Amino acid sequence: MKYFFNTRLGPNRYLLGDGSLLCKDVPIARLGDQAYRAEDLPELTPDDDGEIIVTRSADEVFSPEAMASFEGMTVVILHPEDEAGEILFVDPKNWRELTIGHACNVRRGQGDQSDLLIADLVIKDALGIQAINDGLRQVSCGYNAEYDETAPGRANQYDIRGNHIALVPNGRAGVRCSIGDAQSMASKAKQWFASLRKAVKTKDSAAAEELLNNAPANMVGDDDEDDGVTTVVVKVEGPDAAVPHGAPANAVTDESSDIETRIAAIEAAVKALTDKLSPPVGDADDDEKKEEKKMTGDAGYQQDVLSRAELILPGFSLPEGSKMGTLKREVLGAALRTADGLKLIEPLSGKNPDFAKMSMATVDSIFNGASELAKSRNNSGLSLAVFTANSQSGDVAALNEKNKDFWAKKGAK
Known part of the structure; x- marks a missing residue:
């Protein structure tokens, strides 16, 4: 066309x-x-x-x-x-x-x-x-x-x-x-690495290939700014090549290797990075593994969890590669130590809850319930101008009015 x-x-x-x-x-x-x-x-x-x-x-x-x-x-x-x-x-x-x-x-x-x-x-x-x-x-x-x-x-x-x-x-x-x-x-490094991690976990070789061929500058050592993103050296020398732990700076791939070899190397690197950045919270049980599997299969689910965590504990910091189940437990535990968080969580969990020992289903119920209470408490819709998934159609109407004003002024010149 x-x-x-x-x-x-x-x-x-x-x-x-x-x-x-x-x-x-x-x-x-x-x-x-x-x-x-x-x-x-x-x-x-x-x-x-x-x-x-x-x-x-x-x-x-x-x-x-x-x-x-x-x-x-x-x-x-x-x-x-x-x-x-x-x-x-x-x-x-x-x-x-x-x-x-x-x-x-x-x-x-x-x-x-x-x-x-x-x-x-x-x-x-x-x-x-x-x-x-x-x-x-x-x-x-x-x-x-x-x-x-x-x-x-x-x-x-x-x-x-x-x-x-x-x-x-x-x-x-x-x-x-x-x-x-x-x-x-x-092109943003953090999202690039999260997308790559998802592609590896879901065995989407086409998506992984595209990401590898379009790595952002600060993942290959071309950016002088340190934005806190941890990178790992991935030098592929063969199917059984080991990935060094704690490697610094640049992410390197062998372009001549086939995609399966590259995927295997990246998967090893992702595991090393995840182990480094995810602090242990009790013993990892089957529920935690299921939560990790669910997160890697659905970017929309991950975004929903992060949005709810922000409602419960505004300004929380997410370690790269953190498991969603671990994140929920840590956010609830940290929020419980604040005055606002205590009001949200205690009516749902009871006094002195031990989130590390709770089943994932119970943690989910408390986490989702607390976020809904926080949303009601805030009682303020988010504007589409910030492009969040919680925007409502009423905001679109407001944008439409702004758009009318824009073109009215343009036509008046």
Whole structure:
């Protein structure tokens, strides 16, 4: 498909004649397995971890009906939500309030992107353009689908029908489904390493290969600033090459090695870094291992845990590679030692709780309950301008008013 543009802003971004932003060749969905929480798919039976692994086949994702259903669909900032917190679909009644652009030229990727559904996104809204320029680059599709449960915790997805495409901080499909550009959020070292760790754990070799080939400068020793990111030397000399512990500075890979060898080396490095940065809290039990497995399978779940932790203990510091189960226990324990935290947690846990000895299910209940109490206590919605997952559709209306003012002033000149 051909476009007329005035300026090329990056590898995949163009300024069109009317001032809108064209983002070409954006992966919006991928094949394979993705992890969902039980509450996301209440009609299905979860596994013992409380999650459901959903498989998307090529026949379903690339069916003519599924691809056509995304053609011309609305682009939004974050998934809109109703008053109950459920994803709100875009329709003629709310389209004007929510839309920032549309998708077009939906097709299957080629070559090493043959497992991806690709689209061009045309962003018409000034604040939407600013959001992308500021780093809101990952995408997540809103859609209807049917599910065939094959076992507890396993299901196949079919009859996929698109409704909208959302710009999000952390999409379920990961960094592969994002607007590609040199200023992408993945260029930040911390997020790069977290994305790489997830790719290794989920054995997503394509995502790992892409991250390895696009390592940010401060992961390869080209950045003079010390931002606190710990890096590990990974020098691959063969399939059984050892990774030194406590190695400094640069992350090095052997480009001639095949991807499986590189993945194995990185997995060893990730384990070394995780062991170094994760302080022990009691004995690691089966619940803790399940919590770690759940975190690595769903970036959306991890983001939810971090958001809740911030509500319970504002300003907490997350060690890179920290397990989510350990994080929950430590946040609850630390918050309990503060006046505000005591008011939140004690009604749920009772006096003098020992979070290290509690089951993961009990910790989850207290952690989620305390965060909801904190949210009610704060009683203040967050603006979409800061691009958090808690933004509500009411904020979109406010953005729309600002946008009207922007164009009114522009036309008056």
